[in-house]
Amino acid sequence: MIAQPPPASKRWITKPLPDSAEQRSAIETLTSSLGVSPFLAALLVQRGVQTYEEARTFFRPEINHLHNPFEMKDMDKAIMRLQMAMLPERQEKILIYGDYDVDGTTSVALVYGFLKSYHPAIDYYIPDRYKEGYGISKQGIQWAAENGFSLIIALDCGIKSIDRVAEAKALGVDFIICDHHRPGDQIPDAAAVLDPKRDDCAYPYKELSGCGVGFKLLQAFCLHKGIDLNELYPSLDLVAVSIASDIVPLTGENRVLAHYGLKHLNASPRTGLKALIKIAGFSRELDITNLVFGLGPRINAAGRIQHAKAAVQLLLAESEEEADEFAMAINKHNNSRREFDSSMTEQALEMIRGNESLLQAKSTVLFDASWHKGVIGIVASRCIEHFHRPTIILTQSNDKAAGSARSVPGFDVYEAIEECADLLEQFGGHTFAAGMTMSVDNIDAFRKKFEEVVASRIKEEHLTPLIDIDLPLDFSEISDKLYRIVRQMGPFGPHNLQPTFMTEDVYLVSEPIIMKEKHLKINVRQGDTTARRSGQTFTAIGFGMAHIADLLSPGKPFSICYQVDQNHFNGNVSLQLMLKDIKV
Known part of the structure; x- marks a missing residue:
């Protein structure tokens, strides 16, 4: 198992509240036309949905919306x-x-x-x-x-x-x-x-x-x-x-x-x-x-x-x-892939931790001729989970160095690689992921130049994990209806992420529970016992957040950011909060 370092603190960035005259008018319109709360209407306006027709298109995509x-x-x-290729005389x-x-x-x-x-x-x-x-x-x-x-x-x-x-x-x-x-x-x-x-x-x-x-x-x-x-x-x-x-x-x-x-x-x-x-x-x-x-x-x-x-x-x-x-x-191949992924990630993290210059760098470029080419992209992503910066993992393939790059939100890794094109034989990809081939002899020069390019372009905030928060949410607003409507905002993915909410003044109802030595389970309510703003109590789950348990104690307020989800257990269905982070 890879030793888990204390996770880096995350930046909470709350999106601007829809507060212009036009946006406030749109919130009123959606509240009445859709029969939803002003909170849900504000969530839609935040995503650019301002009219009933736009809401209808957003919630009910139609196949005839496809372009010609x-x-x-x-x-x-x-x-x-x-x-022409299909003509009977040509075939x-x-x-x-x-x-x-x-x-x-x-x-x-x-x-x-x-x-x-x-x-x-x-x-x-x-x-x-x-x-x-x-x-x-x-x-x-x-x-x-x-x-x-x-x-x-x-x-x-x-x-x-x-x-x-x-x-x-x-x-x-x-x-x-x-x-x-x-x-x-x-x-x-x-x-x-x-x-x-x-x-x-x-x-x-x-x-x-x-x-x-x-x-x-x-x-x-x-x-x-x-x-x-x-x-x-x-x-x-x-x-x-x-x-x-x-x-x-x-x-x-x-x-x-x-x-x-x-x-x-x-x-x-x-x-x-x-x-x-x-x-x-x-x-x-x-x-x-x-x-x-x-x-x-x-x-x-x-x-x-x-x-x-x-x-x-x-x-x-x-x-x-x-x-x-x-x-x-294919499932057996996937199990093998997981084994390669785990061992290579451990090796890569140890290489970073054991090298002061790599620890202080703004980018990560690692090479090992024995690494499995099939999982280098996955390993690059795993490294970013621990060291939040643009990462390239290289291995040897057909006497060349083949690499896979992954980036962090806000930084275009493809453009950075393009600046190093004189050291590459081939490259291609996207803003956040790319692949490349180079001579093994060029690895050190590439590492140096890539670091120079990244260091000159990347902003300090890009090097800290970011959590985008849609809106502050009071526990009294959380209901089955809210969950149903939020779920209909999917399918979720890049540029239409599942809404993330933030609630302050949260207290433990009981002692935290650690699951499988790494996950956190807490029962929480908003407001203390003498000034309770909501009578609702929710179970909140934080994957990989066991380290936070020692910071929490009854009577001590904290803030959480989370997504609202459903828990299915023994035929019972209840709302639960999926934690993204906790700030004490």
Whole structure:
């Protein structure tokens, strides 16, 4: 077990109260039109919901809120090239090519699974994480050419594959690229390049997952061919898993896609996901959190430990027997991944604690040639839990140093890595996560330059864990109705996080309870025995917060920030508070 250091103090940042004349008017309007309390109306106004119509759209996403896919740059070219490949006189062989993570494998399962009903000459390809690396590989292009494929649809990758696309073109292989990563200065010379982050793309929503871009291609295909879109919508279960696992914003179109994807997942999940849900032990309705921590890691584990093709096979499985077999194998991979994750995290933390310069740095860059490439991203995230700063974990792969970066809220790690591009052979990613390859000889120089870039740009507050608090909440306001309405504000995720509240003047009702040596359970009320503001008593749970117990005592007030949740136990359902932090 890793020794747990005293957690760093967290910054509590309370969002501004909606207090302008326009906002106060909106609160009054929502209070009367929706029949909710002024507190809940204020919570909605805080999230930009000010009218009854906006509230209706927010609480009841509709499938017709999806944008026209032909608004995306090159979508018409993509459909023309796809249609040409499917002509009876051509019957070109089409290869669906996707990355090895959750977004990539769900993308491949989505596009291959749908198009195979309309074009028999189709197959899919997932690169080997260790032999081929991220993105479009030489081996993949060579395999496609040797096996007679003349069109590759690349999903969740390809936007920076200038050379690879040119090599494929020379071999007579065209590309349709469906990506959502930031483009470089040059766009690949492909038959079509779909990426809402292109500077010249006017598509109204920029934050789709890779699987989401693949879905837009299929949506356009259906519209062009006159196929009933109801044939496509059940595949939104895959899109929801990709949105959750790739940590893209849960706003706009993503919110609609995730909402309907979760509906399909909970009502009639595809056979493979049903097997995965069962093996993950979920018995109640799934939400985004279940996908992030339950399904996503298991799908990812296939490519981290062996080959991600097993994940696609699971997602495409038709019989329950086949699905159960794949799910069991993937679950074993996930268990192995956890073991690697735990031992590598312990080694990484010891490296930091044993090096004064690393302890004082504004960034973390660690290298060990023996580390498992499949879990370096997870280890980077674990390190940030202990040392809150941009982190890159590197290991040796094919005589190169391969790395995975994670960042902290408010700091763009991709831009910082871009400043070090002269020391890299390849890199790509997002604001908060990126990957890279470099010569092993460049590691020390990269570490030094990356630290200089981070130190010059990062603000001191970025180095302290942040808790965003929506509103102060009096215990008297907490009710089943509040919980029901707050729950309807989901699906929750980046840019639409589950509301976090803060309550002051909180007292213990009984002695704190420590669970499993690391979790805290307390019974609390607001106001002391002589000046009690609320008669309500709540159970509050703080995961990993056992260290706070010694600071709490009856008669001593404290403040809490938390989320309101439900506890299901022995058939009984009650409200409980999920603690984010306590300040004495």
